[in-house]
Amino acid sequence: MDSLEEKTLHTEKIFSGNVIDLQVDDVELPNGEKSKREIVKHPGAVAIIPFSADGEMYLVEQFRKPLEKTIIEIPAGKMEPGEDPLVTARRELEEETGFQSDDLTYLTSFYTSPGFANELLHVYVARDLRKMEQPLAQDADEFINLVKVTPEEAEQLIEQQLIHDAKTMYAMQYWKMQLLIEENE
Amino acid sequence: MDSLEEKTLHTEKIFSGNVIDLQVDDVELPNGEKSKREIVKHPGAVAIIPFSADGEMYLVEQFRKPLEKTIIEIPAGKMEPGEDPLVTARRELEEETGFQSDDLTYLTSFYTSPGFANELLHVYVARDLRKMEQPLAQDADEFINLVKVTPEEAEQLIEQQLIHDAKTMYAMQYWKMQLLIEENE
Numbered sequence: 001m002d003s004l005e006e007k008t009l010h011t012e013k014i015f016s017g018n019v020i021d022l023q024v025d026d027v028e029l030p031n032g033e034k035s036k037r038e039i040v041k042h043p044g045a046v047a048i049i050p051f052s053a054d055g056e057m058y059l060v061e062q063f064r065k066p067l068e069k070t071i072i073e074i075p076a077g078k079m080e081p082g083e084d085p086l087v088t089a090r091r092e093l094e095e096e097t098g099f100q101s102d103d104l105t106y107l108t109s110f111y112t113s114p115g116f117a118n119e120l121l122h123v124y125v126a127r128d129l130r131k132m133e134q135p136l137a138q139d140a141d142e143f144i145n146l147v148k149v150t151p152e153e154a155e156q157l158i159e160q161q162l163i164h165d166a167k168t169m170y171a172m173q174y175w176k177m178q179l180l181i182e183e184n185e
Numbered sequence: 186m187d188s189l190e191e192k193t194l195h196t197e198k199i200f201s202g203n204v205i206d207l208q209v210d211d212v213e214l215p216n217g218e219k220s221k222r223e224i225v226k227h228p229g230a231v232a233i234i235p236f237s238a239d240g241e242m243y244l245v246e247q248f249r250k251p252l253e254k255t256i257i258e259i260p261a262g263k264m265e266p267g268e269d270p271l272v273t274a275r276r277e278l279e280e281e282t283g284f285q286s287d288d289l290t291y292l293t294s295f296y297t298s299p300g301f302a303n304e305l306l307h308v309y310v311a312r313d314l315r316k317m318e319q320p321l322a323q324d325a326d327e328f329i330n331l332v333k334v335t336p337e338e339a340e341q342l343i344e345q346q347l348i349h350d351a352k353t354m355y356a357m358q359y360w361k362m363q364l365l366i367e368e369n370e
Binding site: 004005006014015019022029036037041064065066067076108109111113116117119121140169176181184 | 303
């Protein structure tokens with residue numbers, strides 16, 4: 001099988017921001033032709049699926065400027081450079097929900113948009129949640145409402161397109177599968 | 186419940202490309218403070234979960250420059266402005282796999298990275314695939330290997346991090362759930 005690799009001929013740095021950087025690479029394609037690739041660099045992120053003791057899930061409601069609307073997601077946040085994703089998971093869970101967990105387990109990782117971005121998202125499952133007396137404060141520019149939902153309520157939020165992003169849809173499918181497996185046991 | 190909305194005070198256009206545009210918005214936060222939001226604009230995309238008649242799945246192997254590696258994904262492609270996602274789905278399925286489908290059904294949609302991008306991805310399921318005699322050509326700068334996998338092979342590709350992106354992980358979970366439901370019938 002031939003290599004599909006694209007060689008970088010030149011990188012033009014366009015933008016360096018707080019969350020993302022943007023560059024355009026001139027590349028040589030496998031057939032020797034040339035093309036351009038627009039690339040968003042992101043430090044990576046962590047998301048947490050937080051189950052309550054009574055079998056419900058905690059979600060966060062947040063305005064997302066790129067969508068110009070408020071949606072409901074599992075808690076998540078970006079990693080500091082070089083940070084262990086488990087450390088990010090603990091911090092973001094506490095900041096966004098006010099809970100900590102003694103049972104925070106790694107589930108999976110995926111690239112959110114490999115066509116134009118290198119963002120890698122690590123997903124954890126949190127059980128045995130403990131309410132923190134004085135939880136870590138949210139970031140100064142983050143405004144969040146905590147929401148607790150049953151599987152039926154989550155289903156309605158999907159229909160209403162209030163749950164509408166990849167990581168939360170993945171979490172909802174994971175939840176459904178867990179319930180299906182429990183039912184069959 | 187208070188509004189979480191962020192008002193746009195000013196938009197600075199940074200970059201306009203073939204795939205994405207970038208802008209930075211100055212916003213007024215719900216508490217009256219000010220902040221900046223880095224926003225990638227994307228026309229939206231479509232992905233297809235293509236099942237073969239013998240219960241396997243077709244995937245495409247492709248070099249992803251933002252990741253600097255070759256990964257294996259469900260077929261996908263971006264929408265032309267104003268295009269019906271079903272039209273995109275038919276085109277991308279044929280271009281990337283050489284198949285058409287008489288049973289192409291809408292499954293779901295999700296934002297891939299709502300923190301910094303407005304990309305909305307529509308997911309379709311394709312069954313009853315027909316091999317096209319003279320399929321639509323791939324884009325000039327796209328180089329793709331078609332791969333057909335069993336559920337066990339897909340599982341191995343996930344472990345090897347060759348399947349490693351959100352839409353394909355979602356598709357794999359969907360496949361697992363379908364098999365679980367069939368088993369129980």
